[in-house]
Amino acid sequence: MKGYQYLDENGTFSLKDPELTGYLYFPLANEKGVMASVTPSLGGDNKMGQNTFLLAPVSSEELHDKKGTRNFWVNIKEKGLWSAAGASAWQEAGLFSKEKDKTLLMAGMMWHTVKRTSKEYGIEAEITSFVPLADTLEVMLVTLRAPFEDITITPTAAIPLYGRSADNIRDHRHVTSLLHRMETVKEGILLNPTLTFDERGHRKNEVVYGVAGSAEAAPHMEGEAPELPAGFYPVIEDFIGEGGSLINPRALLEEKEPVKAGFHKDGYETLGGIAYETCTLKKGEEKTYIVVIGYGKSKEDFLSQAKPYLSKAYSEKALAEAKKSWLEKLNIKYHTASKNFDAWMQWVDFQPILRRIYGCSFLPHHDYGKGGRGWRDLWQDCLALLIMNPEGVREMLWSNYAGVRADGSNATIIGTEQGEFIADRNNITRVWMDHGVWPFLTTRLYIMQTGDTGLLFQENTYFKDPQAVRGEEKDLLWKAEDGNSLRTEEQAEYKGTVLEHVLIQLLTAFYDVGEHNHMRLRGADWNDALDMAKERGESVAFSALYGQNLVQLGEMLRHLKEEGMEKVSLLEELFILLRNEEELYEDGKAKAELLHSYCDKVRHTVSGRKKEISLSELAENLIKKGNWIKEHIRKTEWISDSEGYSWYNSYYDNNGRRVEGDNPKGVRMMLTGQVFTIMSGIAEKEQVKDITAAADKYLYAKELGGYKLNTDFHELKTDLGRMFGFAYGSKENGAVFAHMAVMYGNALYQRNFIKEGYKVINSLYSHLSDFEKSRIYPGIPEYIGDNGRGLYHYLTGSASWLLLTVLTEMFGVKGDYGALLLEPKLLKEQFDEEGKAEVSFEFGGRSFAVTYINREGKEFGEYHIGAAALDKEPLGNEAEKFVLSREAIQKLDSNSVHGIRVDLI
């Protein structure tokens, strides 16, 4: 088996025999809410939400286990029945032919083509699937050809229409089929369930599902109406026949007559079964069959959306538009020594867009949740989105702050509208201690990219529900009718600046400490599966990142002061958290008490009164707190094992015990604590060296793509988290978990450990792009399993961090309060044979293409910036960094691409 090949620089690729690899799936979606997945045999599913599945939901195991696919049968005279999707019992078993069908997959952003040729049946089929931009539909263009001889064919599309909530896959699967009302019209089949039975109760159904079909011979006369179906097989039971199945359909094997338009049937499972006229294709001829499946608000709505696509020209135009539109969203292009890496990065860049659409549910591995994303994912996906598509990001960031509670925790159920947060109906009071750390990280990147410090002073509301004191207590006075925003004693809606929201998040965290004076782990941190140390667990790893946030926010305030700003006003109660004595910092108990007294004050309402504080005082206060955290970790958590390796301990368990270091069951080391002590600068230069040596010794697995999340604890550690229940080497228990691995790479780059950082990113890339090992299409998955397979492809926060790392660290394209900074950290091997490396991107509303020229082939560390030119005009002198001021950028024309050439000498 060979891997895939890229066909162009946009990441379009082809793969031979794709069906010979298990668990492959590909996303097809649009911004209208259609979310589909498709496999090489056209399995997968299609839905618009948890309660609206057109095709039955699939998890990874159903990718090979389910017989109902987007099947397309062809009865070939004198040869027999053949599936153009390869989904027949005899094709699957390889029984029908001495020679396997030749298959080839081609795919690009949101389109998927499989070509299948059978010598024995004398036929070739090419099936392109896509989701048009403008409608709630999925379109299949099936072109049948007679490459070897004349053939007489009778095609039939056979796609089971599920038409209900994912809940019903087990819960009332049969009863919900009794709700089905199906009918045939001249274009296709409509499925209109009477009611829906799901978590919302029993309600009148409002979605009509349907399938429509047509055919067009080639050449096609302009203006000629497409051929409509010859008949229909709308009832699954009748189609499969007694003892038959969807991969062995007796109706077709026995050549049963299809029904005509005007047929009605109530209470049966529906098949999108479309029978086409028999026709003869002369050798070399082809004919295209179109199958449209989708959703409408009514029968008329579905049909009026679907009908235009029954014309091949219209569908092909829609396909071309979809292809163009998705590619336009990818406005970062890379050029390095490896063309394959550059193309692979296009898929990585596409992934944050996919996660915005699919949330963390709705692809086969992501078989949990009901759509939407969690709080941390929301903020981290913004990292990539703000780089690729800065417009609208300010609004998005600002509106997300409405999810923060006055106690520094936040709403975790995110509504469908931007900035909409919903109180947890199940009253789950889980608080993730890392949640407060991401908003500032993302907001800071935004401000650095744009220079828009004004965002910090825009006001927004706070979230309010019955949860109080960071999930530990309740606000018994709160009633649902009060709504979900925080009020003052006078019942007015309270608003504070974005800065105030950030301060509340960071300062409450500062005081929220456990026995070792590190921040409490609470419900978990980034590692969702560290969820069993609620009482006594502590996360040193995220304390480190909070420390860094406090320092960086302080520095940002100093910058504002330099720009002439003097004071800010903050909620009066917040001043409780601005105490500034060293003795208090050292006293964990006193800190927890102070936090409680603050949380108690803001439990039900706030005063609404604001007090002023000078920027310099506030900045100094924050920096002192941040540095105290850093020093505390440095002093207490640097550990060594008996073999002489040293690194930072990341956690304390629910028995108050340090987690890492020597252990009778084997050395225990976790990556998370290393990432954030490096990123925050807690680890001194020498310590970073020690950490990388320890990580190489205990966590690095070349054959699995790099750095594992932890060593094997050989223990079901119920005083830390459910992760220890997962098999070692999977998910959060010791897999190469891409998100943390990429952040490790990022941290190393930030600290100028370039070779080490590159090793992290390159081992991931090399493994993932080796299809024989990773067995996934291009892109980055959530993790790499112990057998090397990539799992949970596409919907992962690692994509955002990788894009960020490649652009801002490797290529060194950074923002500095709206100025453009170039600080390349490329290794010699990353420059092409002419010594060039290029990247193009948007910045400050302008398009740039930066070319680094390393003519002498110098290694990183040996080169520095020599001459630089903007649009061929020489700029500046030798320097470490290149800076283009915000003012200079604003003077540039916004309609053309500005070339920056940087000579490295």
Ligand code: G1P
């Ligand atoms: C997933 C979750 C993320 C969580 C991580 C570790 O990572 O989406 O919120 O922090 O698992 O538990 P992802 O798939 O985004 O890489």
